[in-house]
Amino acid sequence: MFEYIAENGSYRNLYRGEWAHGHSGAITVKAPADGTVLGTIPSLQKDEIDLYLQSARDAQKIWAAKPVNERARILRKAAQILDENADEIGGVLSEEISKGLSSAVGEVRRTADFIRFTADQGELAEGRSVGSENFPHFQKDKISVVTRVPLGVVLAISPFNYPINLAASKVAPALIAGNSVILKPPTSGAISGLHLAAAFKEAGLPDGVLTTVTGRGSEIGDYLVTHPLVDFINFTGSSAVGKHIAEIAGMVPLLMELGGKDAAIILRDADLDLAARLIVSGAYGYSGQRCTAVKRVLAEDDIADELAGKIVEQIGRLRVGQPRESADVTPLINTHAADYVQELIDDALAKGAKLLIGKKREGNLLYPTLFDHVTTDMRLAWEEPFGPVLPIIRIRDADEGIAISNRSEYGLQGAVFTKDINKAFYVASRLDVGTVQINGKPERGPDHFPFLGVKSSGMGTQGIRYSIEAMSRPKVIVINFQNS
């Protein structure tokens, strides 16, 4: 499947509908779990990026001229190709980013659903017309016809943790809206991103409409995001990189999904079995490397002991091991990431947090770790580990939970567990986040829901319809009647 995208292990970029080698240098991609060399990807240089962007610019006009039903047909075909090859592509993804195999295959299938829904949504889009008489003192002599038109060239920059899904969630809405796309995949995850591009190409996407640009973000990122041929930047990744892009991008509109420190607030009347189960799957799935992972538990003091016991019991059911075994907790993406999580663990221990389970480490594999009695002077209370460690912070009441949650620099999602709908709404309406889950864990899906972060967690709103809107703009044509 898609063997042609690599030649003797050298992967190539999709450029003008061909698979092109970079002329200068390559980056070796290794499996995080065992260091196996998976291949090399081109490390593109500035002169190549100029050519790639120009081809995207040229192709966009042709693509935008196609009827939306034709764009939708190609998207549906790409979805079908992903579905048909989900096991194999999932295998590539699993190895490349150390994600449990069944989750990796699930990511590919979820992406196929995403693309199909995007095609449907694009076909359902309608413009509107507004008469001038709706506004005070105006007569019936004008009508504005408002349609949506593409922005041009969309630069999609995706993170390592969902290298297929978080790439497609930018690419598909951009394409259905009539944009061409430059996909800059994460360096760890680039091979998966190239497979996604291959599915679009095989589906019949015209040459140049989707182009991939591989290379280290630290080397080519600034050049890409400040390039005059880019009309929109759709970025998912860390808050630090997102803020840097926002500082240098100038007048180019941005859509950003960044880091998080999602809190689960557990009130004394909560169903503790449900809460413990969802906290554990929310905090430790894919080793905590999800922006929407539960990253703090804020538990009312009188139920905290019982809840902690139930969380420990649930952690005992997690599978810790290798990606090919479909383990829940696998080696982290790299040693730097594992060392960072270790720092947070060591800081919590040094400051007196009570270790309930975990702290074991084998290379980059960190066992699921839970601390109780974490206090607000500990780094673990505020920093995003992006790894399998979870703090329990004890609170007096819901108001203290709201206050601690809102002191975070992040504002992605939050959760409240209670059987009292009034209390649930009291908490939910006061949390300074994009989304609050009542009796559920934070999560992005289903993918047609709006997904957004406030504060350092992002700007703008994703979600299929919202993403299409973000990557298009109204075009207003006013008809002035002479004899009305």
Ligand SMILES: NC(=O)C1=CN([C@@H]2O[C@H](COP(=O)(O)OP(=O)(O)OC[C@H]3O[C@@H](n4cnc5c(N)ncnc54)[C@H](OP(=O)(O)O)[C@@H]3O)[C@@H](O)[C@H]2O)C=CC1
């Ligand atoms: N809110 C959300 O929806 C999500 C947020 N995240 C957040 O992302 C982080 C983890 O993902 P990670 O991939 O490590 O994030 P990074 O911010 O390190 O990288 C994200 C992407 O940006 C690229 N990049 C790096 N530097 C630049 C630059 N100067 N200009 C342009 N692009 C650049 C990277 O390329 P390269 O790989 O080559 O360095 C990669 O493709 C966590 O903080 C997590 O919370 C992750 C997923 C979803």
Ligand SMILES: O=C(O)[C@H](O)COP(=O)(O)O
């Ligand atoms: O990168 C992430 O963590 C995702 O955007 C969250 O997606 P999920 O909630 O579907 O895991």
